[in-house]
Structure formats: structure tokens, C-alpha cells
Amino acid sequence: MTRFSNIALAAAATLCPLSAGADNLTTTVTNSYGLPGGLIDMPTAEMAPDGQLSATAFYFDGFGRSTLSFQITPWLSGSFRYSGTEDLTPQFSTYYDRSFDLKLRLLKEGTYTPAVAIGLQDFLGTGLLGAEYLVASKSFGDRLKVSGGFGWGRLGSRNNFDGFGTRDPFSFAGVGTGGDVDTSNWFRGDIGVFGGFTYDITDRLTFAAEYSSDGYDIEQAAGVFRRGSPYNFALTYKLTPDANLRVYSLYGEKVGVSLSFGLNPKNMPVPGGIEQAPLPVAVRDPESARDLGWATQPTARNALSEQLQDMLAKDQLDLVGLELSDTTAHVAINNTTYDQPAQALGRTARIMTRALPASVETFRITFSEKGGMPGTTVTLRRSDLERLEHAPADQTLAAASFDDSLRYGGMPAPVVDRFPRFNWAIAPFTRISLFDPDNPVRADVALRFEAQVELGKGWVADGGTSVKLFGNLDKTTQVSNSRLPRVRSDAAIYAREDGPRLDWLTLSKYHRLAPDIFARATVGYLEQMYAGASAEVLWRPVNSRLAIGGEVNYVQPRDFDSGFGLRSRRTVSGTIPEFNGHASIYYDFGNGFHGQLDAGRYLAGDWGATISLDREFENGWRIGAFATKTDVSAQDFGEGSFDKGIRITAPVSWLLGTPTRQSPTAVIRSLTRDGGQRLNVRGRLYETVRPSRQTDIADSWGKFWR
Structure with a gap:
């Protein structure tokens, strides 16, 4: 030819x-x-x-x-x-x-x-x-x-x-x-x-x-x-x-x-899920709705609280608070099970129709965030639940109203013995290093024990410790050519310690400053490489696609054995600044696309911004990319020129078909260098409060009747 x-x-x-x-x-x-x-x-x-x-x-x-x-x-x-x-x-x-x-x-x-x-x-x-x-x-x-x-x-x-x-x-x-x-x-x-x-x-x-x-x-x-x-x-x-x-x-x-x-994240291996079916809505006799005899009984409220608490526990939901009047019930729930917030909401509403007196027409359900910090309050009419149980879910969404919990005084009165609340887990995990020219994939397999104590009124103590089982991260020989302080590229030195290590140990306070405004303060061993203090504030209206936040951190490097010791601010190639932080803008573009812009000072003292874009699916999958440009030149940054990568979050519930909030995230970076590196603080506000915001609850509303 x-x-x-x-x-x-x-x-x-x-x-x-x-x-x-x-x-x-x-x-x-x-x-x-x-x-x-x-x-x-x-x-x-x-x-x-x-x-x-x-x-x-x-x-x-x-x-x-x-x-x-x-x-x-x-x-x-x-x-x-x-x-x-x-x-x-x-x-x-x-x-x-x-x-x-x-x-x-x-x-x-x-x-x-x-x-x-x-x-x-x-x-x-x-x-x-x-x-x-x-x-x-x-x-x-x-x-x-x-x-x-x-x-x-x-x-x-x-x-x-x-x-x-x-x-x-x-x-x-x-x-x-x-x-x-x-x-x-x-x-x-x-x-x-x-x-x-x-x-x-x-x-x-x-x-x-x-x-x-x-x-x-x-x-x-x-x-x-x-x-x-x-x-x-x-x-x-x-x-x-x-x-x-x-x-x-x-x-x-x-x-x-x-x-x-x-x-394809859209296609679940187990369509619809295999969790236990929820209780049906209990439909009242029209005459019983006018019966207020229960309100005159001194022990009625305590008995109703215990019954509601027991029924919610069977659906793996925690009753945090309860206030009752003749026609209104205000409950606060802690959802540690359902990755779809509408599913937790729907199951709570069904149980309320079965546990509460017929005269109670208005249901208010408040999501309890970390340490009992009040989030969003969803109001439903009991008669709407009775009428719409077998109707399309969007009709129930149209009948619901969403408000900041502070409109109703924050959290309802806590139930007896709600705090302190202790949770723990032990599970294997992997640490992975990619793209070393001598060995493109290196990994350690370790076993981690982590525990959390919610002390009430927004106080949370959190810790995790791990021990390496086997792996080859400590064999990394690649030397960073970055001219910046070694704030991340000395990760191989941390990996050389085989003994037990303290991954994090913190005390945090979560607080509501005003309607739509959240705050967090955290002190302790914040992550594997740094200890110090972190403070954050977030403006996140209930029904807005926009959120704005700010964070400031004071840090000091930890010893390479990840124990309790601290190093001076000197790293392998320079001195890190004590203070770093960012101003952040978050926006939900609709159709599953979420953007984030962070601008400020990074760990190595460089100034710049990170832009992120993720596509999120209703079942919890997230696939996105990020890139960071700072005032560091490509030559000073080293190989790769600037920080960038891909991140994938895979919800465990998608694979198993049973509800769980475990959603591990894998981050694929072209290389880990020192420019454009942020502190890894657990429990940042946006992801903490986001599941109970109106837009996220509405996105998961297809699970309301599941």
C-alpha cells in the first residue's frame, strides 16, 4: 500500500x-x-x-x-x-x-x-x-x-x-x-x-x-x-x-x-444490599392521635426513652438525646453504621412511629457529630410517613425540612449514661510506596489497634498504634533531590522501625460557634511525622453547595521511631516553620462533582494552593485528582516539578452489600516530595459534618425506605 x-x-x-x-x-x-x-x-x-x-x-x-x-x-x-x-x-x-x-x-x-x-x-x-x-x-x-x-x-x-x-x-x-x-x-x-x-x-x-x-x-x-x-x-x-x-x-x-x-462504581455486586429489612411504619388509629393520657404518667418519658433506645440499637443506631412534648419528639442519633445518611434517618423515623405515643405528630431528628456536637435537624410529619411509605422516595424528601440544629436549641437532653462512649477496632492495613526506580512497588503490612472515647459536649480522645508484620519499605534507597526541608521525603527513615509505633494520639474539642459555623481544636501527636496543635473553623450552611473554612497548625517533627519523643525543627536539609495553615473553599457542582481549593502555607514553608476535583457516586465511591503549585521552582522541588496525584475511595458497603461507614482511600502520587505537603489531621470539619448536610442527605435519599 x-x-x-x-x-x-x-x-x-x-x-x-x-x-x-x-x-x-x-x-x-x-x-x-x-x-x-x-x-x-x-x-x-x-x-x-x-x-x-x-x-x-x-x-x-x-x-x-x-x-x-x-x-x-x-x-x-x-x-x-x-x-x-x-x-x-x-x-x-x-x-x-x-x-x-x-x-x-x-x-x-x-x-x-x-x-x-x-x-x-x-x-x-x-x-x-x-x-x-x-x-x-x-x-x-x-x-x-x-x-x-x-x-x-x-x-x-x-x-x-x-x-x-x-x-x-x-x-x-x-x-x-x-x-x-x-x-x-x-x-x-x-x-x-x-x-x-x-x-x-x-x-x-x-x-x-x-x-x-x-x-x-x-x-x-x-x-x-x-x-x-x-x-x-x-x-x-x-x-x-x-x-x-x-x-x-x-x-x-x-x-x-x-x-x-x-x-464500575455504579454497578453494585449485591444490588440493593443484603442488610436486614427495616421495621414497617406503624399506622395510627385516627382516634388515638388525640389521646394524651401518657403525658400525665410520671414514668412514661423514661420508659419511652428506654424503648426507643433499645429499638434503635437493634438497627445499630445510638440514641444520644431525647425531648418529648405532647405532640413533638426531638431525638438525636449517632450514626456509626450507615454510609448513606438517609438510610439512618429513614430507619430512625420508622422506629419512632412504633415506639412513640400516637399523639406525637412532629418528628425532629438531629444528627450527632463527633463528641455529641449537634449537626443538621430533619423534621418530618408522622402523617406524611404513614401516607408515603409505599410512594416514591422523592415525595418523602419533598415533605421533609432541613434546619441547623441550633434553631431548636442544639442537642436535645442527653439520655442517661450516654457519655463517655468508647469504640475500638483492630485490623491489618498496608503502607505503600510507589515509583522507586529500584523497586516500583514497596509495601509494609501492619496491624493497627485504634480506640476513640467520646467524652460528651464535643470532647473526643483518639489514638492508634501499629506494629509492622512484614514488608520492604525500609529497603528504600532513593534519595530525594529536593532542596526543601525534608518534611515528607524522609518517610523511609520512619519505615525502618519494626517495633510498635504510635500513629496518633490526640484530644479534640468540637464546638458550634453559631448557626452554620463549626469549630475544632486538636492537640497531641497529630500524625506519624508531626505533633502539635491544630485549630479550624468552618462555615457550612445546611442547604448550601458552598462551604468556607480556615485552619492553622503549630507543629514539631516527631522522632523517627514514632514514639513519644520529638525532634527539633531541624530536618535532613533544613528547618521547618512552626506554623502552617490554609483557607479552603468547598463546592458541590452537582451531578456528583465536588471541588476544593486550599490556599496557604505548607509544611516546608512554601506558599501556594491545591486544587482538587472528585467525582462522587451515590453509593460512596469517590475518584478524583489533585494538584498543588507553590512558590517553589521545579528545580527546587525536584523530580515531578510539583505535587499531584489521584485518589480513590472505595466504600466497604459497596462490596459486602451490608451497611458500614468504612471507606478506605488510596492515594497515588507520581512521587512524594517536600513541596506542597499538608499536615494530615484526623477529623477535619468538612468531612465530619458533611454527611448530615441537606445536599448529602438528599443525594442518598433513595435509601430512605431501606
Whole structure:
């Protein structure tokens, strides 16, 4: 096939209307770069199902790529990749590289028109895999999909023609610290043409073929492998609807293999959950609602309190306070079980219909936060609960009202012996270090005991201690090239101690300063590396998407054995300032997207801001990214240029199908450096009070009757 005919074929696939049945072009298959799409090295305009989280491991002789991709919205996907290439440079036997990608769908597939997408490959990294592309894809019937497009950078290094402007060639000498966004090369230089197709032989087996525009110039120059042909082929076997095994024939020279797994937070393994069904609403006799005889009995209120407390305990809810009048009941509950706050609210309301006298028409339910600090109060009419039990849940939401608890005097009178309240847990956990060039994955497995005592009136004592069982974090040999005080990069020194360590030990006071205003003060051993004091204030209206907060901390480094001792403010490479802190803005954009902006002074004394964006699902999953820029230069920061990463929160209830508030979070950083590092304070106000705010309760209202 001539060079001209290759260009003409791909251009036609990209630009010309094609007659076929419309399809939304979603796929659970990923290519060798871990991107949604059925071709091999080349991209397509296909997208994964909305919310899909995919992990792909790809290998052929001399190359390995591990990619985590997330379908952020139906039209935007993002990927984080960790690649290893053998014998690429004389300095390393395997050269490891981190990269980020974005792919944006510009046009959906129509009956006669293809879907069109634009993408950035390795736009935030060293640029070794850097490329940009414009690609179109079209389905023909149920089995055939055709794609073609134009590529720049790596994807413009073969079968190309002159493009716009010039592009700086990749150079290891020019990589520097990496991690910066360099827009000067985007869509510049030679333009390559690529194309291919996939055909579903059966429901499980798919064949793919492509013409590649990646010349692998850097790898060929280094002698990693020889690129004998631009044609690649693959067979994909669908192991499950979200797991695929692929075998490749690559460039006429190599055989490769990949394995990909997908998970969609929208799809629960146990739909609806397997928790015990709640008690039904007790419907009153209309005449009984006027009977106030119970109110004249001296012991009635104590008996009702005990009955309500026992019934709530069977649903794993704690009764904190209770006030009763002839027609109104105000209860305060502590929800330590249900990750969906509306579920705790609904179960409490059902129990109140069964435990309280028929004359009580108005139910007020206040969420008790840490140490008994009052949160939001939800008011429901008993007659509405009786009327709407079998109606759609949104009708009950419309009948509920949400107010700051201070409107009703804060917490109702505490029940007898409510405080102090002691909770404890013991469980294994892991500490993980990623992207050390000598060993990309290091981990310790440890056992932790933690305990918490709620003393009442907002006072909480909290502690955790752990012991290492096994692992290799202490073998880390990488030396930080940061020119800042070593506020985080000396983590390996802390990991060398195998004996029991004190992870944290604090005393906190939570308080309501005024309606919609919360406060926290914490002293003690705040985290593994620092002890000191932390104070915070938060403005968070009940029904607002906006919250504003401020925090100030005074800290001193702890001894490396994580015991009770403290070090001076001297670190390995400098002196840390005692004070740090931030002003923060939180905003709920709707549709599950939450943003946060923190601006202030970080642990190393640098000033700057952190921006975060998370997509949150109604079942508690959270997937997001963050980036921090401070007044520290890329050279002073060291490798990576600035702090950035991905975080994933996976609720245990999603997996088990039973309610629990345990939701471990994994943070994937390109590297841990010293710039842009915040103190890790437990129990910060926004996440503490957020579950009982109106917007979050409303988001989980589908669980109200569960």
C-alpha cells in the first residue's frame, strides 16, 4: 500500500459521512496504552461506560505498561500510566516513566456520521510517550468498527506529512525534573496517519488490525527492538463482561499480551444490599392521635426513652438525646453504621412511629457529630410517613425540612449514661510506596489497634498504634533531590522501625460557634511525622453547595521511631516553620462533582494552593485528582516539578452489600516530595459534618425506605 493511499484511507475514515446504524461506541476493551478502544497502539473515538474504572497491564519483550483509566464523564476519559522500558538508557537497566492522558469526545456517532475524539498523550510527564491525536470511529452493524485519524509527536513519527510549525524532539537531557505541562509542542510538527478496525468474531472473541503511525524512533535508536512493519494485529478474549485477555502481533517482530479489568462504581455486586429489612411504619388509629393520657404518667418519658433506645440499637443506631412534648419528639442519633445518611434517618423515623405515643405528630431528628456536637435537624410529619411509605422516595424528601440544629436549641437532653462512649477496632492495613526506580512497588503490612472515647459536649480522645508484620519499605534507597526541608521525603527513615509505633494520639474539642459555623481544636501527636496543635473553623450552611473554612497548625517533627519523643525543627536539609495553615473553599457542582481549593502555607514553608476535583457516586465511591503549585521552582522541588496525584475511595458497603461507614482511600502520587505537603489531621470539619448536610442527605435519599 502506498504512502498516499494510506493517508487517503485514514482521512476518509476520519472526515467522510458513513452510512451505518448509529451506536454509542462504548467499550470495556482497552488498547496497549490502557485507553478505551479496540485497536492496539492507536487510539479510537470509543469511550468506556460512564464511571468505568479500568486497570490494564501490557507487556512485550523490553516493554511494560500499567495503566489506570477512569471514564470521568460520558465524553471525557483520563488515564495514569507507569511504563518500563529495558535498556533504553545506560543509567538504568529499566527506565521507568509516569504519564497522564486525556481523551475528549467532540462528536457522538450518528446514523451517517462517525464519533470524533481529540486526545493528549503523556501531556503531564517526561514526554517520552508524548503525542496528540484527532480520531474518528464508526460502527457498521453490530460487529465491525472502523477508526482512522491523524497524530502528532510519537503518533506522527511514521507515514507522515508536514504539519504546522516545528516540534522540539524528545531528549533525555531535556527531560529535567519532568511533570510540567508544556503546551508549546501540542499539535505541532509532522502529522502521521493511522487507522484500523475491530471485528467481533463471536460474543467473546474479537479480531483487531491497525496501521500504526508510531515509528518507535527512540527505542529503535537505543536498540531496544526493531520495527519491521507498521501493521499490528490482536485477538481479544472476553473473560467476563469487564475483563479481557489480549494477544498481539506487533510490528512484524514481537508478540505481546495484556490483561485488563474493569469496575464500575455504579454497578453494585449485591444490588440493593443484603442488610436486614427495616421495621414497617406503624399506622395510627385516627382516634388515638388525640389521646394524651401518657403525658400525665410520671414514668412514661423514661420508659419511652428506654424503648426507643433499645429499638434503635437493634438497627445499630445510638440514641444520644431525647425531648418529648405532647405532640413533638426531638431525638438525636449517632450514626456509626450507615454510609448513606438517609438510610439512618429513614430507619430512625420508622422506629419512632412504633415506639412513640400516637399523639406525637412532629418528628425532629438531629444528627450527632463527633463528641455529641449537634449537626443538621430533619423534621418530618408522622402523617406524611404513614401516607408515603409505599410512594416514591422523592415525595418523602419533598415533605421533609432541613434546619441547623441550633434553631431548636442544639442537642436535645442527653439520655442517661450516654457519655463517655468508647469504640475500638483492630485490623491489618498496608503502607505503600510507589515509583522507586529500584523497586516500583514497596509495601509494609501492619496491624493497627485504634480506640476513640467520646467524652460528651464535643470532647473526643483518639489514638492508634501499629506494629509492622512484614514488608520492604525500609529497603528504600532513593534519595530525594529536593532542596526543601525534608518534611515528607524522609518517610523511609520512619519505615525502618519494626517495633510498635504510635500513629496518633490526640484530644479534640468540637464546638458550634453559631448557626452554620463549626469549630475544632486538636492537640497531641497529630500524625506519624508531626505533633502539635491544630485549630479550624468552618462555615457550612445546611442547604448550601458552598462551604468556607480556615485552619492553622503549630507543629514539631516527631522522632523517627514514632514514639513519644520529638525532634527539633531541624530536618535532613533544613528547618521547618512552626506554623502552617490554609483557607479552603468547598463546592458541590452537582451531578456528583465536588471541588476544593486550599490556599496557604505548607509544611516546608512554601506558599501556594491545591486544587482538587472528585467525582462522587451515590453509593460512596469517590475518584478524583489533585494538584498543588507553590512558590517553589521545579528545580527546587525536584523530580515531578510539583505535587499531584489521584485518589480513590472505595466504600466497604459497596462490596459486602451490608451497611458500614468504612471507606478506605488510596492515594497515588507520581512521587512524594517536600513541596506542597499538608499536615494530615484526623477529623477535619468538612468531612465530619458533611454527611448530615441537606445536599448529602438528599443525594442518598433513595435509601430512605431501606
